[in-house]
Each structure stands twice: as structure tokens, then as C-alpha cells.
Amino acid sequence: MYRIRFHGRGGQGMKTASRVLGTAFFQEAFQVQDAPRYGAERRGAPIFAYVRASRTAINERGVINHPDLVAIADDSLISAPAAGVLQGIGPRTVMLINSHESPETWQHRLNLDNTILIVPAEDAVTDRADLPFAGMVCAGAAARLVGVIGREALATAIREELHTHGSGLVDRNIETALHTYDLMQDHANAVTEGTEISAKSYASPQWIELPLENAGSAAPSIHAAATSTLLKTGLWRTMRPVIDYDHCSHCWWVCSTFCPDSAIRVNEEGVPEIDYDHCKGCLICVAKCPPHAIEAIPENAAKAREEKAHATKTPDR
């Protein structure tokens, strides 16, 4: 049985990628499960979707814990525990990452000897976070990696899944997926089927047994206000708004009012400050700033800039 997990951010098309791959398997006479992880599906928020495909009946249910392939459309998710990208990775799990960095860098960083492949992209793509059709690229690559899906089955699956979006968009998706499929030629069959996991061999997690408590102490009343600030939604961001204070006209009420996330506050001098722990990167502030003093820069470039600034700071300053 093939067990494949797609990780990405809401809006990158990873749910569609899993549907396309599932349908492509189905075209090749596999039995298939494909499902997105339901819950708070939000644009920018970490999401995952998964596919099981087998020549025989599939008795497994639920989330895939032992993936054969993990496709990751946004490499910033790997370091986010909440995204669960690394969950259940075994020695034979192949990782397919949309990243600026090399497989060796990732092997070193994650301390893994696994096969790590980088999603191919045109030279024109300077920011991986903006890779066009990221989901379709991952679906096309995954289809080639498993080695049991033909070009025709992949194209048919895309047509079937996207037909309501008009033929122009379907054609562009097919072109993207097949192009990636062909580029991954050298890695065909890199992903092999995992063994059946029998219910008999199921090892239960190391649960901690808790005695039943009364609801008053088990679910205590929260008297603190605005506890949502403990959730760092800044993790969702792929583009970062940066205020150029030389051009900021200190009309704080525009950016701070339009920001849906209360992530722009005004300090005592009347100067707006962006709270990067919570800014989701919607960039409404960039669109609304009257003197155009807010610039959007790719998150990884912003981080690199920060690190550089940090490194050049003298220690006693």
C-alpha cells in the first residue's frame, strides 16, 4: 500500500493535489482513499491531505502515521511542530520539498539519511513561496515518484477534478503537472509501497492515564482576557509587510484599523508597529497605506535580512 501525505498552507492547492493523485491512482486500477485533514481550513494556515492506494482492499482508516512519501509545498512548515510534517517519518520515507535549499542541507538540518528531493522549479521562480501551481507540481512529482501512474492517468485525473474551472485552467494545470512528471524521470520508483500494518501489531501510544476529574477542575474557567494572543499566527505568513519609517506619515488609524488581525498597534509616539508574531501576511496594510510606506517582502528574505542585521550588531550595543 502507498501512503502519501501532502503538507502545505491553505490556498496552495494541496487538498486538490491529494485528490488528483488519488484519482490518478484510481485510473490505474488502485483502490484509493484520499482526504484532506478537516478542521479549520484557512488560507495560509498549515493543512495536510493524504492518499492511500492499494491493489487490494484498504482496511486502514484515519490519518497516515507511517508515510512512504511526504510532499511539502512550503519548507517553513517543517520547523513548525503544529504542522506535523515530520510525524511518523521512517528511514524509508521519501521527502519531497519545495525549497530554495539543497537535499543535503535538509538532510543535515533534520539529521536524516532519507531520500530528500527538491521540487523542480523554473529559474524564473525567485521566491519558492510563490511557486505557481505548487499543488499541481507536487501532484505531478508524486505521481512520477511512485512509478505506477502513467501520464495519461495523471492528465485524466486533473481533467476530472478541475473540470468546473474551465478548460484554460485545466490545460495549464495538466501542462504544469506533466512537465514536473517528466522532470522527475530520474527518480521514478523512488517511493516504494509500505507493508501492510495489521491491527494485531498495533502498538498503542504511551498514553498517560488520567483519573476522571469533575468538570470544574478538568476544564477550569478561564478568566484571562484575549488569550488568543498565545497562538502565533505569524507562522502563516509567506510575505512580510515592512514599514519604511522614513516615509510613514504616522496616520496610524489606516493600517491599524484595516488590519483584520489587530496585528498593527500604535506606540506612545503615534508610530505604528507590526506584530510579526501574529501578522498573517494578508498585506491589506500594504494596499491601504496612503504614502505607500509599507513594502511586502518574501518571508525568507526578511528572515535572512534579520539574521544579517543580528550578526553585524556589536555585542555590547
Add this chain to the structure above:
Amino acid sequence: MAKTLIRRMKDLPSTHLFGSGTPMCAGCGGLESLHQIYEILGPRTVFVNAAGCMTLLAIYPFTPFRGSWLYTAMASAPAGAQGIRDALDILLAQQRIGADEDLNVVVLTGDGSANGMGLSATSAAMERGLDFLYICYDNEGYGNTGQQFSAATPHGARTATSTGPHGFGGNKKDLFSIWAAHKPAYVATAIGAEPVDLARKVETAKQLKGPRLIITLAPCPPGWDFDPRDAADIGKLAVKTGIWPLKEYIDGKVVHSKIPHPRLPVEEYLKTQGRFNHLFQPQRDEALLAEIQDSVDRYWDGIAV
């Protein structure tokens, strides 16, 4: 008539009472209006939330609010508000809380609940003269489950369940008029992209007693299919093209708080959103565009300026 203090952007509150870190989508037009509303209402507010996107705001133990929040089924938020109001009134009557400890009871629902399942409970609450504020964030579809059409979906829009060449065949329900027909204390339409207008309406509603209801149009990046950064600009276009009239029902009269002049062609608004793509591609659907423009024109023709 109630007096408002907010006249221009500079008068808007400068602090955020509403917590960041909510799971709403980046660029959520509903959240953009809610945080502005909350800053006017203040922390002495209890929310009664029917199932919808904003159900996810306050998932235990996290909440962006500074007070309590009650979650109800989709059809029954105004009934939940009745229970809270009654409880507060009993506590006040028994002098177990002082007048300074009283709370604003606010219902918060999406358009699915407001126009559909929850309409009967809302009607009954108005009939009983319940002292509450109802805020509907209207993203014109069942956004939390993937944007299926609702009774508030506009004519011609594509939704997850209106995928044909002409989009949604029905018409957006006129919830403002339905609510106003009950003769409550206050009804208004607003939008987060017009913060001063919104703030003045919330201020007005806050000072009145009885049923008060506000619908805010909530541009929805995933549901309407546009780049999140355009949310506020699209909201402004909804007002400028006249497809989202800003108005109030107060003292038995309907008053428009902003009359677009000149009124832009409605396609300036429609073409910003993927849900209307089929009106422009592969070829322009002149008949449907004219039909939508005509319905906007007819609305404004009926307004005495």
C-alpha cells in the same frame, strides 16, 4: 436620535481590545469589521455565536475577547441571547450585580444563520422586543464549509454548489428589509472597509435599547476568490458601485449613510473576484452583467436623494 462622537478616522479608537491570534483566514473581511466593532462596544460585552466561521474564534482555552462567549447551534443564537439577557436582568433585579456590571448581549452569526436557519429565532426575538445587538458578518455563502451558496449569495456568483456557466441562479435575500419590517429599534448595513461609517453605527446601536441589528458585508478571500490584500479595496468598491448600500433604519425611517456619487459600474466590483470570472471569460456574459447592473440601478432609482 442618538449622538455619535466619531466623525472622522482620527476619532477611531487607537487601542485594540480584540486579541490577535485568531484562526480566521488572512484578509478576513468579517474579522476586519468585528475587531472595529468590538473596540466600540468595549469589554463589557458577551457574545452569543451561532455555528459558522467565527465559531473558531473562541476555541477553549483561547479567545480574542475580554469577556464571555456562548456557542449555540445555527438556528438558535437569538434564543441564547434571550437566556443571557434574562439571567442578567434577574441578577440586576436581585441586586446580585450592580448596574455597572451589566453586559451588552451581542449575537454574532454569519449570513447562513442570519438569512436561513436563524431567521425564525431572530424574528421571534424582535417580536419579544429583546434588548440585544445582532451582528451578521455576510460573506454571501457558507464559507466555513467551503462556500456553498446561502440565501445571501448574490445573483450570478460561482459557489461550491453553483458551478454552472451562470453561477448562482437565485437572488440575495433582502435581510435588511426583512429585519426592518419588524420595526426594531435599529437596523443597519455596514462594512469594515468604511470604518467611520461602521463605528458611528455601532455607537448609535450601543446607545439604543431593544432589538438592534447590523449586517456587515465581509469580503472573503477564499470564498470570493481574490488575493487577501485586496479585501479592503473590494469592500470600498462594493460601496462605490452601489451593490452594497450603506443605510440605517432608525426612528421608523430608512436613511442612506453614504450615497455613492458618481456610482461606478458594478462590473468594477465584479471583476475583482474569481467567483464572477465566468462573467468575463472566456467571453463577456453581457446579458448577465446587464441584469446585475440593472438590479443595482433599479435599487438606487427607488431611493429619494
